[in-house]
Amino acid sequence: VKSVSFPPTIRDVAKHAHVSPATVSRVLNGNNGVRGPARMSVEKAIAELGFVPNLNARRLSLGKTFTIGVISPYFIQHSFVERLRGIESVIGKTEYDLIVFNVENVEQRDRYFANVARRERVDGLIIITLTPNTQHVEQFIRSKVPIVLVDAQHAKFTSICEDSIMGGWLATQHLISLGHRKIGFISDKFIDPFTGKSRGKLRYEGYEKAMQSAGLMIPSNYVMTGLSSRADARSMARTILTLPDRPTAIFAFSDIQAIGVMEAARELNLRVPHDLSVVGYDDIEMAEVMKLTTIHQSLFESGVLGAQKLLEQIEVKQFSNQPNMNTGSLQQVNIELRVRESTIAPSI
């Protein structure tokens, strides 16, 4: 028995099998022709020593990181977990590791965008809910790292998101067809220095379109935007619901906000749905529990799609050294209206 280091290296295996390290490397890396006997003894040695190739050495040698980065704001956001699961379900089956970055403010975002989007850090990057600005875009392009946007959209990058205008329209149209004529809208900020363009703006456009087609007015105080938390939505809803001529229905940007609206209604002794109909967006687990009518979007699937698109781009880049081939493509995720018990015809 030769002296072997722990963990064993490729050289230990080579000695053990009486071959050269190169040969071991060859059997490791697939089908390059290695003859029967040599291959056998190498495989035997690998098994005996419990050899596993050192990932860092491979990374350095190959100039690949075998790592996919995920940058997302607000890990706590319910939609994030679902998307991460989707991403993981794809990446977990590959040789890539998944490394996550949570960003909570502008500085952190800029730092991560600059430091993570480098060829030596990740082979690909999935950015969730953050829309890169011009400066970021330049950095990204220069870095040549394949990038996919999920729940955000930019002409220069493959983007995965639902048709928010359609979603806004569906939700609003549902309320209109129930007979509502006074419909409020609550959202996160339409534009925000942190996340960039919000999906809320597009959902508003859908809302607006439906209202206009039905010949309905949108009083300016029926529309409020703020932070995306439940508490903020609750306070916005309180404002709208105490208006002299309050709406009979509210469409909220997200389920979390919609639940905030329901809480505000409860505080004001308004029964949902009899006194107030509420529609949310996302169809998180809580929506089902709360029997909230909502727009279902497959968050998990958006993660899956994002990961798949990214892997494709990485592959394309490896074959033809022309990065960012597919960029700008927009992949829409299906959405559909899920009617539950929070919406009903207006009683007033």
Add this chain to the structure above:
Amino acid sequence: VKSVSFPPTIRDVAKHAHVSPATVSRVLNGNNGVRGPARMSVEKAIAELGFVPNLNARRLSLGKTFTIGVISPYFIQHSFVERLRGIESVIGKTEYDLIVFNVENVEQRDRYFANVARRERVDGLIIITLTPNTQHVEQFIRSKVPIVLVDAQHAKFTSICEDSIMGGWLATQHLISLGHRKIGFISDKFIDPFTGKSRGKLRYEGYEKAMQSAGLMIPSNYVMTGLSSRADARSMARTILTLPDRPTAIFAFSDIQAIGVMEAARELNLRVPHDLSVVGYDDIEMAEVMKLTTIHQSLFESGVLGAQKLLEQIEVKQFSNQPNMNTGSLQQVNIELRVRESTIAPSI
């Protein structure tokens, strides 16, 4: 201007600053004496070229990975996200990257345990909710990788978890002091080939203790265990609540299960809390929305603690090459009863 590769290497910087690579490395790695002028020109060159050291090269050279792994079952579990956030809040401030592994079945778990717990893969490992078995423990010790358990406990490893017996006792005692005498208990499986020992067993012990102290019976059909999902809890609750002599209160292993219980009650036209009191565990966001009485445990804090303990172990290991110094220490996370509107004195 010299020709520089992109991204620039330490050699490019050296040329640019008319010094040797070693000198650059020295200024990079801190306070090793580098004289004023040399240091200045190196720093200038670094800034001008936008040089960032190649992480993989550092990793290989230093034999460190600058990576912390997190292995958890069920990414979707609400508690996971909170804990991950806690972990991230600590690790994000360090030079370590966070790499996540989602395990969904026994094979995957064993594979990750074997492949991830290696010095060349991670500098430390946080394992959530999974109790390692004897074979895993051997592997872990042999690997010399610092490991911390969160929401699980093992004598050989630093463990972070709440006092589940106390929690079970608190919840049950609350119901008893309200006047309940017939109290059911619903839990995930006490022992499971996948996760190992469940916290549920300990919570049961607390429940049992409180019941016994109060001289109350625990009919065997008042206790059920199964999958930890809402749906499974709902079906278990349905069974218990349709018993000829049904309990007036149910204590559930988790908030998610408690909500399943509430749903079952709703289906059976039992009002919560008037006809049935329900207590949960964890205090996830949904618990507040559902006004569920629950045991609050600081999930975020358990992540923070786990990460801190791990970093300590890594540091200790670096100074004295004696790994796993602190092992076996058990760090308890605070818990407290949060009384909301799902519990009330029994009316029957």
Add this chain to the structure above:
DNA sequence: CTGTTAGCGCCTTCAA
């Protein structure tokens, strides 16, 4: 088909 050699980018003795 297989061994030898050089190199990925950095860090760290060892001399000077």
Add this chain to the structure above:
DNA sequence: TTGAAGGCGCTAACAG
């Protein structure tokens, strides 16, 4: 204080 040289473990080009 600084430079030269060698090595981390693996892969790939080039001989044989």
